[in-house]
Structures are given as structure tokens and as C-alpha cells.
Amino acid sequence: MTTVPSRGTAPAAPTGVLVLAGTPIGDTSDAPPRLASELAGADVVAAEDTRRLRRLTQALGVQTTGRVVSYFEGNESARTPELVEALADGARVLLVTDAGMPSVSDPGYRLVAAAVERDIKVTAVPGPSAVLTALALSGLPVDRFCFEGFLPRKAGERLARLREVAEERRTLVYFEAPHRLDDTLAAMAEVFGAGRRAAVCRELTKTYEEVKRGGLGDLAVWAADGVRGEITVVVDGAPERAPVTDPEELVRRVRVREEAGERRKEAIAAVAAEAGVPKREVFDAVVAAKNAARTGPQDGKGLS
Numbered sequence: 001m002t003t004v005p006s007r008g009t010a011p012a013a014p015t016g017v018l019v020l021a022g023t024p025i026g027d028t029s030d031a032p033p034r035l036a037s038e039l040a041g042a043d044v045v046a047a048e049d050t051r052r053l054r055r056l057t058q059a060l061g062v063q064t065t066g067r068v069v070s071y072f073e074g075n076e077s078a079r080t081p082e083l084v085e086a087l088a089d090g091a092r093v094l095l096v097t098d099a100g101m102p103s104v105s106d107p108g109y110r111l112v113a114a115a116v117e118r119d120i121k122v123t124a125v126p127g128p129s130a131v132l133t134a135l136a137l138s139g140l141p142v143d144r145f146c147f148e149g150f151l152p153r154k155a156g157e158r159l160a161r162l163r164e165v166a167e168e169r170r171t172l173v174y175f176e177a178p179h180r181l182d183d184t185l186a187a188m189a190e191v192f193g194a195g196r197r198a199a200v201c202r203e204l205t206k207t208y209e210e211v212k213r214g215g216l217g218d219l220a221v222w223a224a225d226g227v228r229g230e231i232t233v234v235v236d237g238a239p240e241r242a243p244v245t246d247p248e249e250l251v252r253r254v255r256v257r258e259e260a261g262e263r264r265k266e267a268i269a270a271v272a273a274e275a276g277v278p279k280r281e282v283f284d285a286v287v288a289a290k291n292a293a294r295t296g297p298q299d300g301k302g303l304s
Contacts, residue, residue, distance in 0.1 A: 022127020
């Protein structure tokens, strides 16, 4: 049986498409071919920096016909609803950032999340990536890696963040500003060890591209004289460590964490993970130390 639409019921208006476009990280000839056609055909082009967008379109020989709006960290929250409404009305919205892929340490995440929430199609024009380019050039393992973005600017917060991944086995990738590179490398050497292998990738795909490889300690000394350009740092993952099975050492580590404010349950779980042993083994060591402290003289090794 054929269903006939009731009179006066208009078909639902088609929603638009959000296109995330990768842009060159240095050499404009690396621009993907689709980028030019998307720039020319988009109803709205949201750009992190409209001046850099203008230089890019001139280099590609493209003229935008749609409306161009700025979309950067300072106005991302306020402009997202406006762009979502344009998408809901059927517009094709192209999002470009200064270099690389939108959302990867660049504006874009809020807009993508809002579009997904409204069931609006999101697609991408793949392009150059500083993360993957640096990783490939580093000479370090690439089978498993994690991208950590920018580290905090304050020294204490930076050290705390690095300590969170001190035992991470995967290769680590960071972005960093050139004027903070020496401090960051010194902090990495302090937390990861001066001998941990790393690569500092500078000005990727540009005229003065450079990849400096070595131990973190040596790289920190090298960077102390000052380094210019866009920086990506790749750090080798933590080496595999033999499991810690000494009960006294397990108890000591739990005690240190408890004194720092962790609850015993969480401290036991964390120590088990870093020591490479079952949680039950750490728990039994803690219980044995606690019982020994109750029945024998205090020697500073037990738990109360």
C-alpha cells in the first residue's frame, strides 16, 4: 500500500555538511587537491586566521565565494552556535586552521561535537600533519604512540603532567613553543631521565627544516642557546621494567602515596600498576606490614 503524504506537510529541509580541511604545515604545495575545490565551493569558510586564509587562497589560486568568518580560540564558544545554525539550514561549512588538521591542538572540537549532537554530517579533507610527520622522521618506534599536545606553561604543572606519563610505554608526541623548548626538555630529562631518546623536529616541510636527535639531557643543552620555528618533540616510550616483588618496597611505595593524600585503595592499585604485579600481591604486603606493626616494635616500615 502506498502512503500518500498529508496535504500541507513539507518535506524536511536537508541539513548541511561540516568539512574539516587539513592545511599545509609549511609548504603550500602540500595542500591536498580537494582543498581548493572546497574553498571555492563552501557556503561558509570558518578560518582560525582570516589573513592566513587569504595568503593560502592566493597561493592556491582560489577565490572563496562563500562568507568568511573568523573561528579561533577567543570566539570559538560564541561562534559555534551560529555555525551550527548555518549547518542546520543546509549550508556547507568549511573549517580551516592555520596549519594541519582542525581539532588537533586547534579550534574545531566544539563545532564537531555540536554538529554531531544535531545529527549533522561531518567529513574531512585529509591533509598534512605535524604529529605524523615528526613521528615518521624521529627514528623512534611508530607502532604505538600517543599525542600529548602542549604541556602547561607553569613549571610545577608541567612536571606534574610529565610524571603522569613517566611509565608510558608508547612513543610520546608534543607540540612546544620555541621560547619554552629548553625548559621543557630539561623537565623531560628530569622526569624521564637524561638518556631517554628523543627527537626535536623544527620547521617541518619548510626551508630550514631540522630534526635533532639524541638523549633528552643533550637536547636540553642544545636548546639552551635558543631555537626558532614551529616545534614538535617526539620522545621514546618508557623501557620495560622488571616487576617489583619486594614486599617492603611495595609497602614503601603505598606509604609514599598515602602521605601525598591518596586513599589506600587507590594507592595499592597505582603501585600494582607501576610495579607490574597483581593488586592482591600489594594488598597482602600492606596487610602483613600492618599486622607486623601491631605485634612488633615500630621500625618505620609498616603501615598504621
